[in-house]
Amino acid sequence: MTVPTGRRERKKAATRQNIADTALRLFLARGYDAVGIRDVAAEADVAVTTVFSHFASKEALVFEQDENFEQRLTRAVTDRAADEPLIPALRHEIHAMVRHCAADSGTPIWRMINQTPALREYEESMRLRYADSLAAAIAAALVPAPSTTACRALARFVVDAFSLAREADEPAAAVDEIFRMIEAAWAVSYPTRSTDLDRAVTGAVRPP
Numbered sequence: 001m002t003v004p005t006g007r008r009e010r011k012k013a014a015t016r017q018n019i020a021d022t023a024l025r026l027f028l029a030r031g032y033d034a035v036g037i038r039d040v041a042a043e044a045d046v047a048v049t050t051v052f053s054h055f056a057s058k059e060a061l062v063f064e065q066d067e068n069f070e071q072r073l074t075r076a077v078t079d080r081a082a083d084e085p086l087i088p089a090l091r092h093e094i095h096a097m098v099r100h101c102a103a104d105s106g107t108p109i110w111r112m113i114n115q116t117p118a119l120r121e122y123e124e125s126m127r128l129r130y131a132d133s134l135a136a137a138i139a140a141a142l143v144p145a146p147s148t149t150a151c152r153a154l155a156r157f158v159v160d161a162f163s164l165a166r167e168a169d170e171p172a173a174a175v176d177e178i179f180r181m182i183e184a185a186w187a188v189s190y191p192t193r194s195t196d197l198d199r200a201v202t203g204a205v206r207p208p
Contacts, residue, residue, distance in 0.1 A: 012054075015046065015050065015054065016054040016055075016064070017064075018044055018046075019040065019041075019044045019046060019050070019051055019054055019055065019061070020055075020061055020064035022040055022043045022044040023035070023040045023044075023061040023062070024061070024062065024109065026039060026040060026043060027061075027062065027112060028108055028109070028112065032062075032112055032116045032118075032119065033116070036058075037051055037052070037058055040061065057122075058118075059118055059119055059122035060122070062109070062112075062113065062119055062122075063122065063123070063126060065100075066126055069097060069130065070126075070129065070130050070133055072093055072096075072097065073090075073093060073097075073130055073133065073134045073137075073158070073159075074133050074134060074136075074137040076089050076090050076092070076093035077089065077090070077134070077137040077138055077141050078137055078140075078141055086138070086141075086142065086186075087179065087182060087183045087186055090158050090179075091175065091176070091179040094158065094161055094162050094165070094175055094179070095172065095175050097162055098162060098165045098166050098171045098172070098174075098175055099171070099172075101162075101166050102165075102166050102171040110166075127159050127160075127163065130155075130159045131152070131155040131156045131158075131159045132152075132155070134154075134155035134158060134159065135148075135151040135152045135154070135155035135156075136151075138151045138154060138155060139151045142190075146189070146190045150189050150190060153189075154182070154186060157178075157182050157185075158182065161175060161178040161179065161182065164178060165178060
């Protein structure tokens with residue numbers, strides 16, 4: 001019998017999710033600093049080496065959606081529809097990310113992050129990486145290309161919008177308020193309306 005394509009990948013993804021879910025449950029129950037990698041491995045019924053094959057550090061266990069969020073931000077730029085301007089596309093994605101992280105189920109997780117210096121430092125490094133990836137995507141996607149400074153500034157503002165809105169009393173309203181300022185500033189620094197991808201080269205479209 002032929003092994004279905006993707007079975008191994010699905011098994012790896014299930015193992016990763018089990019490790020992350022187990023770690024988060026232990027962290028919330030006992031406190032982040034009181035739980036070690038060996039505790040997580042034992043509870044998840046995997047080897048310590050298996051934990052490290054999926055997560056580079058203990059901090060990464062808390063942010064298991066890290067890579068997914070980074071990819072979502074860059075795809076908001078590269079996978080836009082032909083008639084979709086850049087800033088609204090980014091606002092749409094930030095709205096979705098904020099909804100995910102501002103849900104009631106996320107409250108104890110973010111409380112733990114805010115109370116743990118190592119996790120706050122790790123989150124800051126993540127935001128810088130998100131901004132670097134997003135700036136590169138913007139620079140590659142727009143024709144004519146904005147300056148490096150403009151791309152980096154826009155990327156930082158967008159990533160910070162996620163953090164600020166997530167902490168606001170009304171996250172959705174905060175996203176819209178912040179993006180009105182971002183859009184006004186971007187219109188001044190990059191006034192051309194030719195903000196679409198060079199689709200003659202890429203042919204990229206947003207999937208349905």
